[in-house]
Amino acid sequence: MKNFKLDNEKKVTSGFKAPEGYFDNFTDKVMKQLPEKETKVVPLYKSVQKWYGGVAAILVILFGVGLFFKLNTSGDEIVQPDASTIENYLVYQSDITNEDLYQSLNESDIEILEENIQISNEAIENYIAYENEYEYYIND
């Protein structure tokens, strides 16, 4: 084609079209997917249940840790568990969730973690790329 100039040509459209009737029910399709926005009233007994649940979970963890070390120590000998033993215990005890671990960290723990763990920019980028929710905050 000789000397093609966009301004000299008739406007070229994108050529894309939506299937016939696509927009007829699009609004309804979106409306059905919207999350509930109303503020839910949580009955008191439910929050008490949650509170009891948390205490129970902590007791189970403490009991589990105690029992584990009790079973792994011989006689009267008191052995201080090393870091890898604790790590293995936490990794293989499936009823301890990440959430439980986050909850047990205080500010100085987090500061120590920040000092000791080097996170590369690439790792941060990958995390953000997979977690779409953060995009909004970056652009905002």
Place this chain on the structure above:
Amino acid sequence: MDNEKEFIAKLLAPETREKAFRQLVTLYSRPLYSHIRNIVLNHDDTDDVLQNTFIKVFKNLDRFKGESKLFSWMYRIATNEAITFINQKARKQGITNEEVVQKAVQNLTADEHFEGDEIQLKLQQAISILPEKQQLVFKMKYFEDLKYEEISDVLGTSVGALKASYHHAVKKVEEYITKT
């Protein structure tokens, strides 16, 4: 939209939110469809991204500060969703974003929802080899007829830089079409 402030107030108030949002979807589904389709190129992908865009808009209504226009804010979310979609597709297929777009252009001839003739197809091919930002600027300016000020609000780039980007994009597109 005649009275944007009033409409935004309706979107934010729990008792009028649903009705106002329904209006918003009806009003913006077509222009946002075109915007997303111009980026991801395929109808089914556009459908997914468009729905995600509106859901994200709804979820973030409370965070809309009214500093930019509702239009720009929604276009920004749609643009991010479309680009994120291409990034994810590229990762899954182990190829670059550019390759994803070029592959989508190659598939246009078999796409029943693309009714472009030879020049339209060439134009899509020419755009697909531009840098990502130039592609966006070209599509928003040429296909969607948006003003530089509006594109600037959406992309967060100065009007001057956008004009330069568009100028370069037009040159490259014209060169490509002239050569092929």
